[in-house]
Amino acid sequence: MLPRFLTHALPRLTLAVLLPLCASCASPVAVAAPAPADLPTCLGNLADDAARTGLSGAAWRQWTKGIEADMSVLELLDAQPEFKTPIWDYLAVLVDEQRVADGQAMLQQWAAVLAPIAKAQGVDAATVVAVWGVESDYGRSFGKRPLLNSLATLSCFGRRQAYFRGELFSLVRLIDRGDLRSEGLVGSWAGAFGHTQFMPSTYLRLAVDGDGDGRRDLVGSVPDALASTANFLDKAGWVSGQPWGVEVRVPDGLDSALVGRRAKRPQADWAARGVKLVDGRPLSAAGLTGELGLVAPAGLKGPAFLVTRNFDAIYGYNAAESYALAISHLSDRLRGGSPWQTAWPTDDTGLSRLERRALQTALAARGHPIGEVDGLLGTATRRAIQAEQKRLGWPEDGRAGQRLLKVLQTQPQPSSPG
Template identity: 35%
Template structure:
């Protein structure tokens, strides 16, 4: 789903049970009353300015109550939810993200569906320039090829978060976008189904992404990313194309960085022709040469687990996939799944090593230590992105250590 910064916030907090209200006003019934008042006094003026009629507005929220089961809620008058450090796959060895059983299952289903929809996918690829395997990989990862249950009312989820989440401004934009969808008449409110996070349909688009990227590809005069395979697949292709997909290029290649070449080369801002990377000794792990058209084009080193896992040379298209979900691991999952479907590929050759658990708060402390020493880690947010990884490698080189380019508990004790 299209969530980027949005998912970062979701991962940062866990749901805690609401404590006993501190005052008579801080009851669920009282908050529901405030919610109805907020709809009329606060949200409606903005919706009207966005071109939404009162009839559509009232119909959208008729009978809608707040969804108290959602995560990251901050109801007015209730104690604020406590932040709790997390230890998801992104903050341990990234290998946990790549379930071989799941990837094999998705690849088998994906290959069958690529054959079933070959003509449709060919037309979509011709229109948008995005390979069919990449589109189907996103489809499979986001909604199980449209088979996943998407049971929630997107209107209820998003308006709840707009009224009382930890990031209300983000969801306010999305509920206004959802109202514009209803105003256009593309789909009635009851059919506007989404996930618990508000992402809708088979491509898992937030409403703003639907407005910007969803297309009617089956020619029936309406956009339907819930029931139309053609509209869903073409909308994914359109999203990636508008995000900058470079027609004719791959997403990336598993590679080997030789001894003596630092892992701190990483980052899209350190791109150079792939031919220049091969001159440094970086090769494809398969032993095959990089395609000639790729050698002449820019590539970037990617080491999502530093020296403790697979290494890659990626193209700008890798970062286009990250526009769909701002995660290196997500983009690698999509690339690997697409390769399995298109070429019969398998798991990455280099295995992910277990580097031990690190809480997000631990990584944030390490980042703060590096920032105090002048390194650009991309913010002390507890997310070990490429700027953090290469800063670790640069610090290690400066201090006479072998660069590993990945946060570990031992490193936290060393970097002060």
């Protein structure tokens, strides 16, 4: 999970989405470049601060010796995404048929591990596996950056040094106590890592030993990662047996000021205002308890949901309603549920990962140098999309949507790109 100060201004973009997107981020404001050679001196000066967290001087020197600066993380810290992500694009790639099928397979494969977790912590298996699927694609994508290098660099250079120093101290404590091995330890540029992408301080507080080996290893142990994710949600206020929420139909003219997960009201109040389940049944048929908030990520003309305390617990994992909706919807699909019934208010919806690969294939066939056909829309793919948009006379926003895919799959290929 990325630190909250990095997510408050945009929907949660997980490793499968954020890393290729940030390859196309705008350049940061020019500042005097710090010197990588200053890193050892900075780390040496942090020894006293590290000691106040319980780390001995010997441990601090041992685990920070030889760390190399990765100055590229400063560009990611300061940059803002160039391409804003509509909610229908965000969810199309995170909750596609491939992720649903893979997640259902994981539910079966790890059923013997998930059952006692659900019994002990009250969090159902589908929700836990949904977090796993969104965060690392079921362990396929941990991130590629050496974690100690990233956090040490962010602790000594750029903004938010105090925050990242706390994360670095937590990471070194985890290594020193034997929960983690430093060799090959990688993650996101901001420090999230493991199967369910915990930040080190969260790991230190909430990780649990799910396989009984005496270590809390969210990198090498799937049981530890699943149990720790359930523990996080439990501590965030999860109510056992309660759904996250339901899709609803709202009446025309409903006051938009009522929208927001925090603006909770009793179910009877929503019913009196004309809100019904999306299939037209009364709200009482859903079996929801407690006060409910109304979430409408694309406005009241798009899909709308009444959400419970459990939605808030998922939101606590990463502070974005779009992220909580992705986890919630994927968990429903893993249980055999259907896609949402209400259409998004657009005539050009997003692409699944399979469709993204099809788009890249079509672009490559037109001679665009996009690199590997992997479904990750990095800089080369965005530039190719912009070239095709220019050729078609469309706005050159670099967005990959259904409309462009259909055009490229049906139009004759030109002899050369552009």
